[in-house]
Amino acid sequence: MNLVLARIDDRFIHGQVTVGWGQRLQPDLILLANDEIAADPWQARVYAATVPPQVTVSVRGLGAAAAALRDPAAALPGHERAILLTGSPADMHALVAFGVALDRVNVGGMHFQAGKLEMLPGLYVDRDDLANFRTLLRRGVRLAVQAVPGGREVLVDDGLLAAVEARL
Amino acid sequence: MTPAAARRAGRMIMIQGLVLTHGAIGAELVKVVELILGPVAGLRAETNQGRSAKQTAEVVTGWLEQLAPADGGLIFIDDYGGSCASASRLGGAESARVPVLSGVNLTMLLAFVTWREELARAELVQRIIDQGRLAVTVVGAAR
Numbered sequence: 001m002n003l004v005l006a007r008i009d010d011r012f013i014h015g016q017v018t019v020g021w022g023q024r025l026q027p028d029l030i031l032l033a034n035d036e037i038a039a040d041p042w043q044a045r046v047y048a049a050t051v052p053p054q055v056t057v058s059v060r061g062l063g064a065a066a067a068a069l070r071d072p073a074a075a076l077p078g079h080e081r082a083i084l085l086t087g088s089p090a091d092m093h094a095l096v097a098f099g100v101a102l103d104r105v106n107v108g109g110m111h112f113q114a115g116k117l118e119m120l121p122g123l124y125v126d127r128d129d130l131a132n133f134r135t136l137l138r139r140g141v142r143l144a145v146q147a148v149p150g151g152r153e154v155l156v157d158d159g160l161l162a163a164v165e166a167r168l
Numbered sequence: 169m170t171p172a173a174a175r176r177a178g179r180m181i182m183i184q185g186l187v188l189t190h191g192a193i194g195a196e197l198v199k200v201v202e203l204i205l206g207p208v209a210g211l212r213a214e215t216n217q218g219r220s221a222k223q224t225a226e227v228v229t230g231w232l233e234q235l236a237p238a239d240g241g242l243i244f245i246d247d248y249g250g251s252c253a254s255a256s257r258l259g260g261a262e263s264a265r266v267p268v269l270s271g272v273n274l275t276m277l278l279a280f281v282t283w284r285e286e287l288a289r290a291e292l293v294q295r296i297i298d299q300g301r302l303a304v305t306v307v308g309a310a311r
Binding site: 010011012013014015018019043046047049050051052087109111112113122 | 190216218219220221222223224247248249250251253254257258
């Protein structure tokens with residue numbers, strides 16, 4: 001199985017993912033990795049209801065998602081092209097810490113919450129997010145902020161993180 | 169009880185509407201409804217812009233909580249497969265028995281405002297859908 005996109009997006013499955021990235025990348029699987037949603041079958045069904053019929057949705061907690069990604073042939077048989085979604089940098093970092101090999105992560109939706117500062121237009125972070133971005137960078141993960149294919153891509157690097165941290 | 173029956177009983181029922189869309193679609197639609205029909209009570213526009221799934225769901229929950237039980241409500245969204253659909257459900261529309269209608273257009277909102285004080289909610293929903301579908305057509309083509 002080819003992981004065609006690993007994305008951080010606090011809306012999880014929505015138009016930018018299913019239509020924007022989906023039409024470009026033609027996934028047959030969306031793996032949503034989130035402990036809260038995985039623990040609530042109703043929430044999982046709501047998210048799964050919004051995808052095109054050719055796409056399967058698998059909602060798993062972080063540990064189970066990592067295990068599946070380490071051995072997709074056994075855990076996710078029959079799928080060729082997968083999109084991985086987490087709701088935060090912390091969750092993406094957790095997957096990497098659980099042994100998932102990622103060389104690049106797309107940073108999509110991180111919306112405003114109290115205590116967060118705008119890092120790039122429409123993208124809000126706090127110190128915890130910055131720390132997780134830094135750890136991902138140190139692990140060799142390329143971080144690119146890009147809402148949709150064809151949109152502006154901005155690479156996240158230590159300089160950008162330091163500049164944001166100075167404003168926090 | 170239909171709104172008409174409620175009126176006969178000396179009560180006023182007015183079904184509330186929430187137009188939840190991407191960007192400013194909903195706000196602009198509501199503005200145009202008011203340009204056509206004049207000021208409209210009980211029709212609120214909200215956006216998912218700048219909000220996570222959870223934050224948009226909280227907006228829906230807040231709107232549902234302020235509904236008078238006798239009035240009830242309808243939620244209009246622009247796309248059945250997007251975050252507004254998820255947020256409406258996650259925010260509690262189903263448990264509050266509030267229908268969520270996707271594909272909102274101007275005709276649907278005009279029908280909502282026009283008929284909400286006349287029709288029971290199930291009939292109103294069908295009228296809105298029928299009118300909204302009629303509005304999607306090739307202008308000038310024979311029907």
